[in-house]
Amino acid sequence: MxxxxxxxxxxxxxxxxxxxxxxxxxxxxxxxxxxxxxxxxxxxxxxxxxxxxxxxxxxxxxxxxxxxxxxxxxxxxxxxxxxxxxxxxxxxxxxxxxxxxxxxxxxxxxxxxxxxxxxxxxxxxxxxxxxxxxxxxxxxxxxxxxxxxxxxxxxxxxxxxxxxxQFHWLNDGYEDYEAFLSQLSSRKRKNLRKERARAQEFGGTIRQLTGDEITPAHWDAFWSFYQDTGARKWGRPYLTREFFDRLHETMRDDCLLVLAERDGQPIAGALNLIGSDAVFGRYWGTTEEHPFLHFEICYHQAIDFAISHGLARVEAGAQGEHKLARGYLPxxxxxxxxxxxxxxxxxxxxxxxxxxxxxxxxxxxxxxxxxxxxx
Structure with missing residues (x-):
């Protein structure tokens, strides 16, 4: 060669x-x-x-x-x-x-x-x-x-x-989220059930969107979430607004957008990309603060998607020892x-x-x- x-x-x-x-x-x-x-x-x-x-x-x-x-x-x-x-x-x-x-x-x-x-x-x-x-x-x-x-x-x-x-969640062939919970200690199992129930009390619904279910209006909402999180964490968001338009044009089938909506309006969301064997959590943001909603949208919903689609793991991004209690292992x-x-x-x-x-x-x-x- x-x-x-x-x-x-x-x-x-x-x-x-x-x-x-x-x-x-x-x-x-x-x-x-x-x-x-x-x-x-x-x-x-x-x-x-x-x-x-x-x-x-x-x-x-x-x-x-x-x-x-x-x-x-x-x-x-x-x-x-x-x-x-x-x-x-x-x-x-x-x-x-x-x-x-x-x-x-x-x-x-x-x-x-x-x-x-x-x-x-x-x-x-x-x-x-x-x-x-x-x-x-x-x-x-x-x-x-x-x-x-x-x-x-x-x-x-x-x-x-x-x-x-990093902290990754691994799918051990679970049939559903309850099957995953059954592998946890009793106290951790109860804590996560309570956490998910509290997260649902924000007064709306949580939806998982992929492919053509995602519309340009959803990206408008997510852009505001991304800007807020980026400004607080990095000082200036890395990605431009046009990037999300390009993502919609060429990669919406690779995207999993998890949105919390109330009265038809998104108030929080997380963007994941879908690989051949994994869900990759990337960005999160919100316009309102609600107990445990971040954990629900970013971590638990990603696990639900991985289980229902037979994916081997969830990679939820860099850092974050708080992921450990939610089943994400170092x-x-x-x-x-x-x-x-x-x-x-x-x-x-x-x-x-x-x-x-x-x-x-x-x-x-x-x-x-x-x-x-x-x-």
């Missing part, structure tokens, strides 16, 4: 059918249509600090693998945090930005990032990232929320693996990092080893405090 790797400043430079045929369509966030929605809507590119630099690996003019990549001018919207690294490197006289980020922008969801069916192509993509950094004076390359298999392959290729954690997530400066690399290797040990201990501790019945 003789690979040639090219860099593309727009996803549109690579035909959608070719991109998805590499295996990118196995996860909704790495599909051509999702990445195109980000670019076409102005959510990335321009002055966002996310400059597209997608990699395409070919053998005899046949596309064998791709990697969604961006030159980053900051560390916002990544969810695997390296702000302390940037500060330390810059205090030592280095220049941390720009850097190369292989990721799905604003999306802390595990999935293939070195998208290829042949491990040799995946290694070729990693080597190309390092070369791109050296040739363009980038401080390093970072592959975030990759799969465990990619983390192992990257470590063999000279990248430094990093372990973090799960290790992975990233890969390569830096050009040898001294900085040595310091990071020591830090990452100690961090991996600490993350493993924390996951073990939290699992012991989970809501499931012992034995």
């Amino acid at each position: 003789t690979l040639s790797v090219t860099v593309h400043q727009a996803i549109a430079e690579i035909p959608a059918a070719e991109w998805d045929a590499t295996g990118a369509d196995s996860n909704p966030f790495t599909t051509h249509r999702f990445l195109a929605a980000l670019e076409d809507s102005g959510s990335v590119g321009g002055r966002s600090g996310w400059v597209p630099a997608h990699l395409a690996a070919r053998d005899d003019d046949v596309l064998k693998g791709v990697a969604p990549c961006y030159v980053k001018l900051h560390s916002q919207g990544e969810y695997i945090f390296d702000h302390a690294w940037a500060d330390a490197f810059q205090r030592a006289g280095g220049q941390y930005y720009p850097k190369l980020q292989c990721a799905v922008p604003f999306t802390p969801v595990t999935g293939q990032r070195l998208i290829a069916r042949d491990p040799r192509v995946q290694t070729g993509l990693l080597n190309a990232m390092a070369q791109l950094c050296l040739q363009n004076n980038l401080s390093g390359a970072h592959v975030t929320f990759c799969t465990e298999a990619e983390a192992e392959l990257g470590a063999a290729a000279g990248f430094m693996p990093r372990a973090t954690q 799960t290790e997530t992975h990233s890969l990092h390569w830096v050009a400066d040898p001294g900085f690399r040595g310091a990071l290797e020591d830090y990452l080893q100690r961090e991996r040990d600490a993350v493993g201990e924390e996951i073990e501790f939290l699992r012991d405090w989970g809501p499931f019945r012992r034995g």
Whole structure:
């Protein structure tokens, strides 16, 4: 195999059918249509600090693998945090930005990032990232929320693996939500029943919408929810209003919109994307505060959908130990990092080893405090 790797400043430079045929369509966030929605809507590119630099690996003019990549001018919207690294490197006289980020922008969801069916192509993509950094004076390359298999392959290729954690709900073949509750301790089971009942007291109904059930008016309502949450959490929402229009045009069959409505008007909602084996919780917002409504719309409704559609898990996003009581267990997530400066690399290797040990201990501790019945 003789690979040639090219860099593309727009996803549109690579035909959608070719991109998805590499295996990118196995996860909704790495599909051509999702990445195109980000670019076409102005959510990335321009002055966002996310400059597209997608990699395409070919053998005899046949596309064998791709990697969604961006030159980053900051560390916002990544969810695997390296702000302390940037500060330390810059205090030592280095220049941390720009850097190369292989990721799905604003999306802390595990999935293939070195998208290829042949491990040799995946290694070729990693080597190309390092070369791109050296040739363009980038401080390093970072592959975030990759799969465990990619983390192992990257470590063999000279990248430094990093372990973090999220909370995921796993479907053990449950027939319904009550079957899931039966696996919890008695006290936790009672608490969740009460919680769901209290959430329904807001005075309206909760609906799950997918595909053509979702209308432009629903996106208008959700945009107001997203803006409110984004302003409180990030200071400025990452996504533009046009992004949700693009999502409606090209991906509404991949969307699960959970809305709380009263008198026909949405007052709260959560956006999920539907994968081949998982529900991915992304954004939530509300115009009114009601007890436990957040937990109902974001976590319990996602579990209901996963059970009724035979999906293996729910990934409810980054952080949040409060998810543990609702049946979401700590799960290790992975990233890969390569830096050009040898001294900085040595310091990071020591830090990452100690961090991996600490993350493993924390996951073990939290699992012991989970809501499931012992034995």
